[in-house]
Amino acid sequence: MATPLKRVRGLGAAHRGTETFWRQRMTAIANIPLVIFLILSIVSHIGAPYDEVRAYFAQPVVAVLMLALMISAAIHMRIGLKEIIDDYVQGEGARVIAILLVTFFAAGVGLASVVAILKIGLGS
């Protein structure tokens, strides 16, 4: 029985969203050179022995760039997956569960990548 205006106004504006929008653009821009660097790193080591590849990724500059890529990509992925959920998943319960799952997934992938790079970089 709510009026159309009441329904449209709903719970009001969240007064947020711009930060997420901007963060997704920033991580997108950061990902371009970082992914190119990753591809070049892999291509230039095709067929190289394990120790050489490991030594390459242990270099501080390479490790920093790889860390930057994994963190940036994980954030970008979390935002992108949430966008898809917001677009397509309806019903508050299903939305909350889906958001939890993609957040844990993105955090898990990001953290595992960070640990792997640190292990290589710190030589342990």
Next chain:
Amino acid sequence: MVQFTLPKNSKVKKGKAWNPPAQGAPAARYREYRVYRFDPDAGDNPRLDTYWVDMEDCGPMVLDALIWIKNNVDPTLTFRRSCREGVCGSCSMNIAGTNTLACTMHADDARGAIAVYPLPHLPVIKDLVPDMTGFYAQLRAIEPWLKTDSPTPQKEWRQSKEDRDKLDGLYECILCACCSTACPSYWWNGDRYLGPAILLQADRWIEDSRDERTGERLDELDDPFRLYRCHTILNCTKACPKGLNPAAAIASLKRKLVERGE
């Protein structure tokens, strides 16, 4: 999940062929129209009726053909129309797969039989008449009028020529809803996403040099659903029968919000 298929009671059935031309009639003279019909009182599914319009007796636009059908074949065919010159926005519908105005769409611009449906993803009241209640409520929600706090001047709120120019491409919108109902984001989240037409209107008041509530207006748009469901799909700009660019207006809103907060 989003509903990608039509619910059972909305599936379009084969309809009636109203006035097939007589055998041997010159084929070029008759233009075939397949028109979506829905009668809320009958309780039946919608159907696609076929009419043949005598082009020697009918004007060139799709709206002319619909009026011809209503006058000559089937007076129950229901659609909105008023100005017949692309100014009122009443006769917006989906013609040959595109949301546009029946009055400015030349029948010769479509090939073969011309399919005519109501605007997509709005509840259908009857035949080609969709329920625009939610759309108008969304327009009301962005408060599309001049809001000022300074004392009202004796004569008028003055605006420079340059500032007035900024409203070009915004003020011409006739609120036909062709853009909003062409937008997948609006299809899926039309209850919370304002859609291109309303966001263009919002930008029209935010761009207006005389309006003094720019910040409040931006506050009301800063929302993951109201504004940020726009993914720059650009169906809106492609659909606009007035040649406006709602996507650019939305981009301008996002730019202002980033400029303000980031």
